Amino acid sequence: MAAIALISDEETLRYFPANLQQIKAFGDVGIKVYLITNCESDNPLLARAVVIANNLNLDLSVITIDVMKFSPQYKSSSNRVPAISLMKLFLGELLPDEDLVLYLDIDTVICKSLSTLLNTPISTPVAAVEELSTNRAYFPLEELPEVYFNSGVMLLSLNSFRALGISKKAHEVLEDYDLSSALRSRFMDQDILNYLFSRNVTLLPRKYNQFSSNLAKPKISILLDDIAIVQFAGMEKPWNYPRKSEYTKLWISYFAASIGASADRKDLTIIKSRKGGLSPAKILVPLGLLLEKTLKLVRSRVPYWIKNLIRGI
Ligand SMILES: [Mn+2]
Numbered sequence: 072m073a074a075i076a077l078i079s080d081e082e083t084l085r086y087f088p089a090n091l092q093q094i095k096a097f098g099d100v101g102i103k104v105y106l107i108t109n110c111e112s113d114n115p116l117l118a119r120a121v122v123i124a125n126n127l128n129l130d131l132s133v134i135t136i137d138v139m140k141f142s143p144q145y146k147s148s149s150n151r152v153p154a155i156s157l158m159k160l161f162l163g164e165l166l167p168d169e170d171l172v173l174y175l176d177i178d179t180v181i182c183k184s185l186s187t188l189l190n191t192p193i194s195t196p197v198a199a200v201e202e203l204s205t206n207r208a209y210f211p212l213e214e215l216p217e218v219y220f221n222s223g224v225m226l227l228s229l230n231s232f233r234a235l236g237i238s239k240k241a242h243e244v245l246e247d248y249d250l251s252s253a254l255r256s257r258f259m260d261q262d263i264l265n266y267l268f269s270r271n272v273t274l275l276p277r278k279y280n281q282f283s284s285n286l287a288k289p290k291i292s293i294l295l296d297d298i299a300i301v302q303f304a305g306m307e308k309p310w311n312y313p314r315k316s317e318y319t320k321l322w323i324s325y326f327a328a329s330i331g332a333s334a335d336r337k338d339l340t341i342i343k344s345r346k347g348g349l350s351p352a353k354i355l356v357p358l359g360l361l362l363e364k365t366l367k368l369v370r371s372r373v374p375y376w377i378k379n380l381i382r383g384i
Pocket of ligand 1: 176177178179223302303
């Protein structure tokens with residue numbers, strides 16, 4: 072059975088208990104869970120996560136890392152994907168005792184049992200869901216990948232990672248300034264993973280990684296009633312978006328259940344801001360989404376050579 076691995080920086084660590092609650096509900100009994108984080112080991116949110124995992128009877132191992140060791144130019148992309156997501160590239164090295172690992176982003180919501188997925192053997196280093204959006208077309212290198220997958224949910228053969236020397240390859244990519252800046256410019260890890268694996272990936276059924284933004288469209292959501300994992304990819308996160316979608320509500324219920332008595336004021340603000348009242352997120356996030364949409368529209372009308380030129384600057 073695959074273990075589960077999540078990666079969190081200081082900012083998302085607050086929400087990690089919601090992931091634990093979901094893993095408890097839908098992962099197999101005895102499943103191993105890994106949290107990879109760059110937080111100080113005495114961070115109170117980390118201590119809280121450990122207590123919650125204990126209360127849930129989950130086998131959680133925390134791996135604290137110094138990211139500077141892995142990536143010399145450690146900073147987030149223009150798309151605000153946290154820089155720590157680059158650590159996905161080094162999971163083979165970070166989890167030397169594991170072969171098969173299900174990697175999950177913090178912004179995922181599990182809706183159904185993951186038993187089948189966790190027990191799926193794979194013959195490629197990566198198994199993931201294909202992205203049908205235009206992100207493949209925005210791949211920053213001239214040669215587009217054959218298949219373009221999303222890196223928010225991935226089943227990984229870490230044995231293959233180690234056999235193929237992926238950590239070393241990842242270091243080489245990150246140290247090549249031009250290649251690395253291009254590949255990290257939008258999604259940090261995702262374009263690098265596609266660069267490394269797009270010819271060597273198994274596609275998983277779409278139900279294992281459905282974008283919340285697609286589910287907001289009624290025609291699509293009707294077709295998909297067996298969704299196992301929803302991902303809040305992009306700006307809309309279940310903890311910062313006022314829209315009370317089915318899956319946002321589901322996330323809130325997990326989060327509220329997980330923190331229970333250990334909630335502090337900030338957690339309560341997160342939950343309360345969903346129930347009416349004005350929070351900065353209610354104004355800023357829709358504005359941000361509007362800006363994102365406008366930029367997308369503008370970008371889609373700009374010829375490719377200008378984009379390259381801008382990127383060059
Ligand atoms: Mn994500």
